[in-house]
Amino acid sequence: MPDFEQELNPEQFAAATGPDGPTLVLAAAGTGKTRTLVYRVAYLVESGVPPDRILLLTFTNRAAREMLERARQVAGPGVGNVWGGTFHHFANRLLRKHARQLGYALDYTILDRDESVSIVKNCTKTLGLQSKAFPKAAVLLGIHSAAVNSDADLNDIIEARYAEHWHDPTDILKVLNGYTEKKRQLNAMDFDDLLLNGLNLLRQHPSIETYYQERFLHVLVDEYQDTNPIQAEMVDRLAALNRNLLVVGDDFQCIYSWRGADHRNIMSFPDRYKDTRVTKLETNYRSVPEILNVANACIARNKGQFKKTLRATRPAYSKPVVVHLQDGDRQADYVASQIAMLRREGYKLSDMAILYRAHYHALEMELMLKRSQIPYFMTSGMRFFEQAHVKDACCMLRLYRSKSDELAFARIAQWLPGVGQKTAEKVWSKLGGTFNATDPDAQQFVADTLPAAARTGWKKIAAIWSTAEKETHTRVPGDILSMFLSGFYEAYAVNAFDNFEKRLEDIQGLIQYLGKFKDIDEFLNEVALFTNLDAESDSMDETEQDAIRLSTVHQAKGLEWPVVFILWLAEGLFPSGRSIADSAEGELEERRLFYVAVTRAKDELRLCVPAMRINRDGSPAFYTPSRFVKEIPPKLVETSKLKRPGFY
């Protein structure tokens, strides 16, 4: 039995070893929130709670994995049976078991963004509504998603968004109803459906709800400030019987309200659970006091929050530096030279991170790192599993395992010359909506139905499934993809992509990655939910090299580095122009985002304030410094103006 009292500070100890019942842990940044959760899980297991009756909901799958790994080190191997993961992941797990109750087949597919967009586009076209004046598919999906995630009425959302440019909601509703129907027909769910259906399972089927209420003796929720109403209701329902609900969060760090997160969930928690024990974690172990001073000054401007003040434990070090720069290139120069300097001081590249508001803000920085041959990791805007070639490979597996995956069929068919969307649709309807990839007759039928130019290619693809089926007892999942590469895709990729080498390497990486799964189905059931961070921490790259991290602030949530650079602190960029235009709430959330960025840093913080940016068309745009920089009391930072490159 570990000595909890010795390994935790009094605040953490109280939270980790507290009695049953509703508990709210207000954990300011860097106060050992993860540590507390880890020890709470370990404590529960040590106290005799069966691990598989504990549910730990986290913001990323990686966070759950890391916490459970650490808890295992404290409390032993049994911890591995704790249910852990994101809300989407958990809902998926329930639905893979019970989706029939809601009218889905259990092998439903999960639609990613692109697939959702193209379905909505088709609906718009079918209804004859496409025009310049009609909202684009992505916008429609945004409305739909906002309605689902904030548990609001579509009409209200439409009214709020189109207060100025009024759209008749009937057409929008028509399209979105079409989208819903099509998803049903495809036996598919989008990300929002996972959450909503997961909740509906509990709402509509008392026996299922009771089963899980009894099953989970303890429910723990991380990053509770970023839950939306759907997620909050799901948690409330799951914990309703045993009432052993422990939520951890920091209202200062609520940065996802744009996707329905409502920090009122955390604010009102003590009201909803009258006997809540509230523990505050305010002792910060992460950052030097100079950084905390900046963070505290920043967040003090946001009113209406739980009062928390970060208390420093580390000795004084040096003040964060505000650097005024001419433009993005100078900014990149500056950061590169600082990296070199800090490395000479003994920091590793993996001790440093470069954070920014939006992916495209990293452009000059990335080029500079490439030129200087400084290795970097970047979770780019495009996710690994959303890239065309990776989806191609996945569809190959999907159609092998499913007889009704229209989307996978259509994707595969369109690799073939002379086949586009229409032809793919026709063949699929002639198949009667079902296709068995390993059935020679079905393969032949498709060959006969396709245009002549497509037949050679089709036979190559079909042969892969047949071979896989025949030799399946000796083969691991990745082997199908190896055959796919050599038997078809390499030749295809060379003609289809200019950077085909990179893409083929990615598929090789995917083949490696598949080795982690029991079988193809286990992989396919969850692939749509994998994020870059998940894939990365599973080290898809076999080379674990020292590299600097480039990331959006959102993706940096929960992480920390000794050295942090924040780029593009200019009005309109960070804070983002769109956000502050949207509503008064926008500025508050941007400020919380800045707070999150600042509190990632342990030792060194550099705030970069460029004055100019070259637009895409080559014209210059001039910027004033970010309000968040101007708000910092001058005595809390060092300020330097860099005029000429080379003199840092």
Added chain:
DNA sequence: GTTTCGGTTCTTTTT
């Protein structure tokens, strides 16, 4: 009727 190709436009944040 479909597919393919080439030129144009625009980047918030993500499960």
Added chain:
DNA sequence: GAACCGAAAC
């Protein structure tokens, strides 16, 4: 880069 649109090519 990649999504969109219009026009050429099949």
